Amino acid sequence: MPWPPVPALSAFAVLSGVLAVVDARTRRLPDAIVLPGGAVVVLLLGAAALAAGEPARFAGVGSGALSAFAACLAVRLARPGAFGGGDVKLAAVCGAVLGWGGLGAVASGIVLAFLAAGIGAAGVLLAGRRGASIAFGPFLLFGAWWRVITGL
Template sequence: MHVYPIVAAAVWGTVSGLLLPRAAHRLAVPSGEPWAAACPLGHPLPPGARGWLGPASCPDCRTPGRRYGRGPLPAVGSALLCAGLAAATGPHPELVVWLALVPVWLTLALVDLRVFRLPDVLTLPAFAATAALLGAAALLPSHQGSWTRALLAAAAVGVLYFLLFLINPSGMGFGDVKLAPTVALPLGWYGWGTVVAGTFAAFALGAVVGLALLLTGRATRKSPLPFGPFMLLAGAATLLFR
């Protein structure tokens, strides 16, 4: 096992995880509203905190520098996921693509959990960038995947989610449809079996969590449940344990 790529990936995951809480907060607004420019208590963000990258904290709250993000959890989760991907992938060019996706996927999961939406400002550029980077990785001799298959998988899974959206618009958001090709790209890079496993795992996770919420009385059959986190978790887990 190559130790240095794993350590470097963990460092990248820690740094990117520390920088994503502000973006998650600013993007976590209902559809059609401008990006958040105040803390949860309504204090306007200071000029130095209006960018997209950095911790989510408010100097005007009762406790100076009060953080309203998720504390160290995003950084820890990002570090562990990046290190795991480095260990599973090895020193191959596609690892750079997976590491670049981690902070984007984590931000999307946090936003979807908070406001049940997957912003186009992340999903659409993520697809274009992932496809382009995998195309570049495919030109290098040490890659271990297929760019053509990745694109075909993105198209196939995108069509599947679109059909599910047409059949049951109340059960499948259009943001999920737009996210699906991005999740399918890395799965298709490795094979159709990986695509099937990752896609099925997303629906299985959603079903298990939904059933658990019903049985514990924390939700009803009409309660909304964000599906994006299940897609992202299943995709990441499939990459880790393929």
Template sequence: MSAAALVPVALVGALVGLVVPSLARRFTTPPELTRAGLEPRPGGWAWLSPVVAAVVFAGLAVARGDDPALPVFLAVAAVGLVLAGIDLACLRLPDPLVLAAGLLALGGLTGTALLAGTPGRLLGALAGAAVAGAAHLLLALLPGSRLGFGDVKLAAVLGLPLGWLGRDALLAGLLLPHLLHGGVVLGLLAARRVRRDTLLPLGPALLAGAWLAVLLG
């Protein structure tokens, strides 16, 4: 993708990043969270959101500039940024937003496959969702697992665009999130910022790993 085309995509990403904090706050202050003791932590990351979103959008544009499904990837990324903010704030991945991301991915990829005459890529996307969802469901069912079913559903959604790209991207998208999450956990433990029993969000790692898998693919 040329620089002239890349700049507008990055600017759109920055604009998306401006509204991400306010959208995330809508899902982090419901009464049931307060009753459960899951008070959202202060959103000091808000100023960084436009920068992160611009980088995410620009990276996708560079990696997938020739793919007719690029708008679908950008739409899923936009919802994913909101989900990451919510999960960081209160360890929660709201079903309506995960469903919205899934519908955007499925509907967009279906339309792209039909218009491009490549139904095989749609089958790959569906297979990716099934594999990613099943793998994380098994992880969630393991004794002592801290993987939530919100993470399982998000992994299945992210399997759609990863499966669209093929086996290598899907495998990278399955492995990278857990490598990233493990590295962060080890770093926080070494810095004594958390304890071994501290619950940490996996959603941001799932999203970041999927993004890196797209870039590498």
């Protein structure tokens, strides 16, 4: 990965750490953190695309954000109460980051998040905690970071 997205990934790392802890503790992803943090990440990705001389990358960032948002919004609408609005907004931020690498990276990162959450939910059930909820935000972040680390 070229150097220009490093500031955006640094901001995303800080945002990821904060949101993972908040969601794990409260089962909420506050707009006061997700929206401004996501805006900073997207702006830095746009600057990275221009700095790299690849403005088309910014189109990938936008389409990644939109596709991840749409996919997770569909899940939220299909299963009200099982998926929060904060998760949908965080999916857009994750999709923007993954969009740097193309729609394949977006799709695989989001699918990986759902698979990891399924494994986590199975663990909760095996532990005998039926009815317990799990925070989805950390799984979204896991899926996004897995794709970033393994190469967009």
